[in-house]
Amino acid sequence: xxxEIALTGINAASTELSTIxxxxxxxxTTGFKRSRxxxxxxxxxxxxSSSSSNVGQGVRxxxxxQEHTQGDMQFTDRNLDLAVEGLGMFRLNDDxxxxxxxxxxxxxxxxxYIVDTSGNKLTGYGVxxxxxxxxxxxxxxxxxxxxxxxxxxxxxxxxxxxxxxDPIPTTVVTPAVPPATAATTSNTFDxxxxxxxxxxxxxxxxxxxxxxxxxxxxxxxxxxxxWNAYPYVGDQTLHGTNPGATPNEPLPIELLFDQNGALSxxxxxxxxxxxxxxxxxxxxxGGASDQSMEFDLWTITQFDDAxxxxxxxxxxxxxxxxxxxxxxxxxxxxxxxxxxxAEIMGQVTLSNFSNESGLRQVGAxxxxxxxxxxxxxxxxxxxxxxxxxxxxxxxxxxxDITQELVSMIGAQRSFQANAQVISTNDxxxxxxxxxxx
Numbered sequence: 267x268x269x270e271i272a273l274t275g276i277n278a279a280s281t282e283l284s285t286i287x288x289x290x291x292x293x294x295t296t297g298f299k300r301s302r303x304x305x306x307x308x309x310x311x312x313x314x315s316s317s318s319s320n321v322g323q324g325v326r327x328x329x330x331x332q333e334h335t336q337g338d339m340q341f342t343d344r345n346l347d348l349a350v351e352g353l354g355m356f357r358l359n360d361d362x363x364x365x366x367x368x369x370x371x372x373x374x375x376x377x378x379y380i381v382d383t384s385g386n387k388l389t390g391y392g393v394x395x396x397x398x399x400x401x402x403x404x405x406x407x408x409x410x411x412x413x414x415x416x417x418x419x420x421x422x423x424x425x426x427x428x429x430x431x432d433p434i435p436t437t438v439v440t441p442a443v444p445p446a447t448a449a450t451t452s453n454t455f456d457x458x459x460x461x462x463x464x465x466x467x468x469x470x471x472x473x474x475x476x477x478x479x480x481x482x483x484x485x486x487x488x489x490x491x492x493w494n495a496y497p498y499v500g501d502q503t504l505h506g507t508n509p510g511a512t513p514n515e516p517l518p519i520e521l522l523f524d525q526n527g528a529l530s531x532x533x534x535x536x537x538x539x540x541x542x543x544x545x546x547x548x549x550x551x552g553g554a555s556d557q558s559m560e561f562d563l564w565t566i567t568q569f570d571d572a573x574x575x576x577x578x579x580x581x582x583x584x585x586x587x588x589x590x591x592x593x594x595x596x597x598x599x600x601x602x603x604x605x606x607x608a609e610i611m612g613q614v615t616l617s618n619f620s621n622e623s624g625l626r627q628v629g630a631x632x633x634x635x636x637x638x639x640x641x642x643x644x645x646x647x648x649x650x651x652x653x654x655x656x657x658x659x660x661x662x663x664x665x666d667i668t669q670e671l672v673s674m675i676g677a678q679r680s681f682q683a684n685a686q687v688i689s690t691n692d693x694x695x696x697x698x699x700x701x702x703x
């Protein structure tokens with residue numbers, strides 16, 4: 267019996283040495299999780315025997331358990347090197363089968379899909395036509411198509427009009443011309459004559475084809491609390507003209523400020539509205555559709571300070587080529603385009619399990635779901651109990667070489683001790699055989 271008992275010890279020690287060897291061999295494998303051999307004693311007892319006289323029958327391998335602890339971060343310069351900080355695993359599509367991994371060294375295939383080193387596709391949430399995230403699982407793909415242009419529909423202006431500025435006179439007195447005693451002429455606003463306005467600012471706006479034009483806004487002080495604003499795109503006024511004048515005079519937007527320097531009305535509208543919609547104009551580029559824009563003047567003030575434009579923003583842009591992309595900590599993939607725009611291209615998701623040790627290993631640092639692991643709970647990083655993503659980093663193996671070497675010495679001693687038991691039993695057996703001689 268002692269031969270068999272010692273043999274179970276040798277087999278157990280051999281399994282432990284194999285487990286340790288596998289850990290050491292994968293010390294540099296991205297996303298690898300170390301394993302630990304766990305043992306249980308073998309004990310047999312009949313109904314008629316006494317427990318005080320029974321001897322155990324050795325040891326068996328109860329299971330080889332993987333430890334899903336966090337590995338060290340290894341920082342890189344690649345935006346598709348992804349590491350999970352906290353709970354969660356990447357979800358992969360292997361030709362219809364679902365795999366899970368912590369190894370985040372991803373790349374692109376020839377069709378633009380994000381794949382791992384085995385060609386399995388990384389899955390996550392896709393986007394709709396407006397680049398809004400759709401919470402439906404799909405294979406994540408980088409779309410290299412040009413970003414379509416977006417025509418300008420709104421301009422927001424934050425500026426201060428200097429309250430100390432002199433009003434622009436509406437008439438100019440000219441010398442007498444005989445036989446008349448005096449003559450006056452109207453000082454009509456003219457964007458080409460800087461004497462007819464106080465300040466101006468400009469920005470680029472875009473038409474439906476992505477061509478740009480300069481939009482100008484001219485400010486003309488009327489008196490202590492009122493100003494006129496004249497919006498133009500190119501040489502086209504955006505607020506109409508006075509048909510009774512010859513030549514037609516552009517109609518101003520009348521701005522009225524209160525005693526605190528805040529805008530109180532636009533064109534006599536005192537109901538709190540601080541925007542106006544321009545007239546339709548024809549873009550200079552051929553083929554583009556006519557368009558209008560909304561001007562938001564809410565943050566224009568009149569303080570005793572120099573004229574200044576803090577910001578002037580519009581929502582249009584030209585067509586753009588994809589130049590780069592990056593992944594945020596919540597898994598959102600942003601495409602960076604040559605026109606300065608950023609578009610959401612998808613979102614990496616993570617999956618977590620109630621019992622990670624119950625997952626089945628399938629190689630290439632990947633696992634599949636089992637009954638013991640429970641069903642995957644999938645969601646966006648940084649949500650619920652899921653961890654965050656670190657782009658430009660990889661999670662290294664969680665193997666501690668020092669610990670493995672110490673464990674290996676212990677397994678070696680166990681192997682040697684059990685081998686010694688067999689040797690001792692062999693000596694005893696030979697002694698018994700020799701008694702008969």
